[in-house]
Amino acid sequence: MSTYQSLLQQKAELDAQIAEAQKREKSAAVTQARELVAQYGLTADDVFGKYTSAGIRTAAGKRATVAPKYRDPATGATWTGRGKPPKWIADQDRASFAI
Template sequence: MTMSNYQELLKQREELEAKIREARETELKDAIAQVRALVAQFDLTADDVFSSGKRSSKSSGAKVAPKYRNPATGETWTGRGKAPKWIADKDRDQFLIA
């Protein structure tokens, strides 16, 4: 490949990148117009369109009643998460709260 071919290819690339930018801008304007029309037609809010998909449950963050009690200290544990040392590797039935 000679230098002139290389220069020609670089020029073609620049021209092609310019055409790509122009096409994107035109299509982007059309897409924004369509989105705005749909938002207006259905009276949508940003939350409607861009919701995170996460739904909070009513029990989210709610306290859970303790299920186990350490008879020596009165310390309790719900049975969720990592077990405390006083109940780890032991029969948990003996620590159940009635």
């Protein structure tokens, strides 16, 4: 049975081996990625997609739209239920406005 100190020494050695292996494999992955980017002329948008100002990734670079959940019967205005509620629905039961 191992002692606490010997186990800590083994852990430190394993951590060093893990860090070295990660460094080696990461370097190889970066090299491969750079080769593919150069080979196919890829851009960052090709690889990662485009992002909206809110940080939402979209495939075509257009802002993702959300279907409205609530409608004001008086004006026909709609609200998705996200963000600050408009004045026509604030402090009211939203069930009566559901689409």
